[in-house]
Amino acid sequence: MMNAEQHSSDNSIDRLENLLELANLLNRQTDFDEIVRLVTEHARTLCNAEAGLLLMINPGTRKTIRTIFRAGSNHTPQKYSKAHQQLCGWILLNKQPILLDNPESDERFHNANLPKAGVRNAIGVPLLHRDILFGTFILINKHEGGFDQQDQHVLQQIITLAAPHLHDVQEMQAYFEPKIPRSALLQKYHSVGLIGKSKAFIEMLESVEYAIRSNVRVLLEGPNGTGKELVARAIHKFSETANGKFVGFDCGAVTESLFESELFGHKKGAFTGAINDRTGLLASGHNGTIFMDEIASMPIAMQAKLLRALQENEFRPVGSNTTCKIDARIIAASSNSLWNLVQDGTFREDFFYRLYVYPIKLPALAERAEDIPLLANHFLHKFAQKQNKALHSIAEDVMDFIIQQPWPGNIRELEHFIERLVARTDQAATVLTRKALPPEQKRSFQRKRREMHDLHHHESLEEKLQRHEIELIQEALHKTGGNKSQAARLLKIPTPTLRYKMQKYKI
Numbered sequence: 001m002m003n004a005e006q007h008s009s010d011n012s013i014d015r016l017e018n019l020l021e022l023a024n025l026l027n028r029q030t031d032f033d034e035i036v037r038l039v040t041e042h043a044r045t046l047c048n049a050e051a052g053l054l055l056m057i058n059p060g061t062r063k064t065i066r067t068i069f070r071a072g073s074n075h076t077p078q079k080y081s082k083a084h085q086q087l088c089g090w091i092l093l094n095k096q097p098i099l100l101d102n103p104e105s106d107e108r109f110h111n112a113n114l115p116k117a118g119v120r121n122a123i124g125v126p127l128l129h130r131d132i133l134f135g136t137f138i139l140i141n142k143h144e145g146g147f148d149q150q151d152q153h154v155l156q157q158i159i160t161l162a163a164p165h166l167h168d169v170q171e172m173q174a175y176f177e178p179k180i181p182r183s184a185l186l187q188k189y190h191s192v193g194l195i196g197k198s199k200a201f202i203e204m205l206e207s208v209e210y211a212i213r214s215n216v217r218v219l220l221e222g223p224n225g226t227g228k229e230l231v232a233r234a235i236h237k238f239s240e241t242a243n244g245k246f247v248g249f250d251c252g253a254v255t256e257s258l259f260e261s262e263l264f265g266h267k268k269g270a271f272t273g274a275i276n277d278r279t280g281l282l283a284s285g286h287n288g289t290i291f292m293d294e295i296a297s298m299p300i301a302m303q304a305k306l307l308r309a310l311q312e313n314e315f316r317p318v319g320s321n322t323t324c325k326i327d328a329r330i331i332a333a334s335s336n337s338l339w340n341l342v343q344d345g346t347f348r349e350d351f352f353y354r355l356y357v358y359p360i361k362l363p364a365l366a367e368r369a370e371d372i373p374l375l376a377n378h379f380l381h382k383f384a385q386k387q388n389k390a391l392h393s394i395a396e397d398v399m400d401f402i403i404q405q406p407w408p409g410n411i412r413e414l415e416h417f418i419e420r421l422v423a424r425t426d427q428a429a430t431v432l433t434r435k436a437l438p439p440e441q442k443r444s445f446q447r448k449r450r451e452m453h454d455l456h457h458h459e460s461l462e463e464k465l466q467r468h469e470i471e472l473i474q475e476a477l478h479k480t481g482g483n484k485s486q487a488a489r490l491l492k493i494p495t496p497t498l499r500y501k502m503q504k505y506k507i
Contacts, residue, residue, distance in 0.1 A: 014349065014350040014353040014354070015046070015154070015353060017353060017354075018046075018353040018356060018357070019157055019158065021216070022038070022039075022042055022158065022161060022357075024216075025038060025214055025216060025357065025358065026038070026039075026161060026162060026165045027165075028213070028214050029165065029210065029214075031206075031210065033206075034206065034207065034210045035162065035165050035166060036054060036068050036166070037070065037207065038358070038359075039137075039158060039159075039166075040052040040068075041359045041361075042359070043139060043154075043155055043159075044070070044139065045337075045339045045356065046154050046158070046339070047123065047139055047147065047151040047155055048141075048146070048339065049123075049139035049141055049146070049147075050140060051069065051070070051139070051140045051141075052069070052070045052137070052138070052139055053068070053069050053137070053138045053139075053140065054066075054067070054068040054069075054135065054166075055067050055084070055088050055135050055136045055137075055138075056068075056135040056166070057133075057134060058134075059133060059134050083119040083122070087122055087124050087138050088124070088138065090108060090109075091126050091136045091138075092126070092133065092136060095126055095128075095133055096126070097123070097125040097126065097152060097155075097156060098122070098123065098124045098125075099122075099123050099147060099148075099152045100119075100121060100122040100123070101146070101147060101148075119140055119141075120141055120146060121140070121141040121147045122138055122139065122141070122147070123138070123139050123147045123151055123155055124136055124137065124138035124139070125137055125159045127159065127163050127166060128163060129163050129164050135166070137159050139155060180209060182202060185202070185205055185206070185209065188238075189205050189234060192230065192233065192234045192237055193227075193230050194227065194230055194234055195371070195374050195378050196368055196374060196375070197370065197371060197374065198363075198367075198368035198369075198370045200363040200367045200368045201363065201368045201371055204231075204360065204361070204362060207360045208231060208234060208235060208360060211235060211358045211360060212235055212238045214358060215239060215240050215241075215329065216329075216357045216358050217331070217332070217355060217357040218232075218235060218330075218331045218332070218357070218358045218359075218360060219331075219332050219334070219356050219357070219358065219359045219360070220232065220331065220332070220333040220334075220360050221333070221335075221336075221337060221359065221360075221361055221362070222362025222363065222364070223335055223362075223364045223410055224335045224410065224412070225365075225409045225410030225411055225412030225413055226363065226364060226365070226410045226411060227362065227411050227412075228293065228362060229248060229291065229293060229333070232246075232289070232291040232331045232333065233291075235289070235329075236288070236291075236329070236331075239289070239329065241287070241289045241328070241329045243287075243288075244285070244286070244287040244288025244328070245284060245285060245287075245288040246285075246289045246291065247281055247284045247288065247289070247290050247291065248291045248293065249262070249281050249291065249292050249293065250294060251294045251296075251297040251298045252293070252294035252297035256299045259298070259302045260302065260305065261274075262280060262281060263280050263281050263282060263302065263305075263306060263309075263315075264280045264281075264282060264305075264309075264316065264318055265277070265280030265283055265317040265318070266278050266280070266318035266319050266320075267317055267318065267319035268319075269319065270317075270319025271318065271319070274318075277317075278317075280315075280317060282309065282315050282326045283317075283326070285328040286325075286327060286328055287328065288328055288329070289329045289330075289331060290328045290330050291331045291333070292330065292331070292332045294333065294334060294335065295334055295355070296334045296335075296336055296338060296341055296346075300347075300348060303347070303348045304348065304351070306351070307348065307350060309326060310354055311354070313325060313326055338355070338356070339356075365410040365411055365414065366406065366407065369403065372402060372403050372414065373399060373402075375411060375414055376394060376399065376402050376414065376418055377394065379414065379415050379418035379419065380393075380394060380418055380422065380432060383423075384422055387422055387423060388427070389422055389425060389427060389429070390428055390429060390430050391422060391425060391429060391430060391431070392430055393430070393431050393432070394431070394432045395432060395434065397434065397445075398432060398433060398434055398436075398437070398445075401434075401445050402414075402417075421436040421437065422436075424436040424437075466505070469505075470505050472491065473487070473491065473498070473501060473502065473505070476488075476490045476491050477507070484499060484502075
């Protein structure tokens with residue numbers, strides 16, 4: 001049984017190896033924004049922070065050159081701007097790191113009211129290169145009990161590695177390969193089914209592009225249905241492993257008893273039912289790419305065995321006495337944060353560090369809503385061709401309805417929805433109309449139409465008064481059998497006025 005001291009020592013080694021992997025990545029990067037993303041994602045994850053804020057200054061004038069904010073959803077730079085100014089000011093003035101765990105009683109910031117600014121905990125370090133101060137890096141949490149000395153130590157290690165690159169990369173970038181133009185980037189990945197034009201989508205593609213060049217382990221995290229396997233296949237297709245096989249493996253679809261055989265293969269007679277030799281996932285993906293989807297579903301015992309295989313670059317099939325070498329790019333994917341699972345004790349920390357080399361977040365469809373029309377039309381053409389239909393466009397009101405839907409299942413749900421509509425459309429129809437909507441969607445469609453109509457046709461006060469006046473005149477005329485004089489007396493207005501209003505409103 002491993003004691004607590006040995007476990008802590010092993011985790012320190014794993015963390016050190018993770019930092020070395022990060023250093024190796026940064027040495028290959030020449031793009032400032034991607035360096036900032038990698039550094040911030042590693043720092044936020046390993047220190048369990050909500051937001052990361054980078055401030056770069058001119059060392060001579062102390063004026064701000066650049067401020068960069070990265071955070072999870074529902075966080076904006078404005079939310080933390082006052083706190084950022086206060087914390088940065090202290091770090092720049094004192095040229096020291098800071099650990100803030102009780103802002104209400106911290107005399108250094110008694111006038112800042114940091115809790116009101118959304119800060120309960122923060123750690124920050126100065127950016128130093130050759131003893132020249134050129135900025136600060138701060139991590140912020142809004143909940144209590146956030147950071148400790150260990151987190152500050154980890155952040156300091158990350159920034160010590162990153163500082164030379166952050167300092168030099170803007171000057172170096174002019175001498176290295178420039179970013180691929182946006183139009184070329186979109187066209188390149190459109191060819192493999194990655195379709196969009198939104199800011200969140202383009203940022204993801206840029207990260208994918210740099211991951212391809214780095215040829216390291218990649219961790220894809222994003223909600224179900226966001227296209228993690230498509231991204232993994234794109235990384236394989238455009239990387240050095242393209243000549244090898246792409247082997248996909250859904251960890252959530254394999255029973256625990258079969259995991260070892262699926263991964264490592266087995267020899268004939270290794271267990272009951274093993275009537276032949278079987279090649280496992282690792283051997284199949286040798287010199288290629290191995291994509292492990294929903295890796296969080298892998299049993300703890302198997303995590304340990306796969307970790308050893310990745311460390312040693314070799315494995316042993318079940319029932320075999322000989323080892324096999326493995327040289328493959330590993331791309332892991334999860335719909336949940338692996339680091340949160342580490343904190344919950346349901347995922348091995350050492351295995352996490354082995355996988356968490358090049359993290360890429362896949363945005364939910366709600367974060368890239370402007371891509372919905374592109375995706376919907378793409379799926380329309382795909383399924384129209386597949387089902388031999390004449391469809392070539394989607395009616396405007398139906399497209400508006402599609403855009404307004406929440407799509408909790410993301411791209412996969414949208415794809416299945418369009419496929420269903422195409423199947424419900426007549427063979428000769430050229431436009432997908434509301435007639436194709438299933439009954440439950442038709443009711444929702446009508447409700448949305450009424451809401452949009454009310455929104456765009458909201459009556460002014462004058463229009464409401466006129467409508468009410470028309471109703472009163474019609475009611476008076478009905479009661480008097482159409483007699484204008486009697487109707488005017490009921491309304492208590494002169495008869496000529498009634499005639500004028502009837503002519504005006506065409507009654």
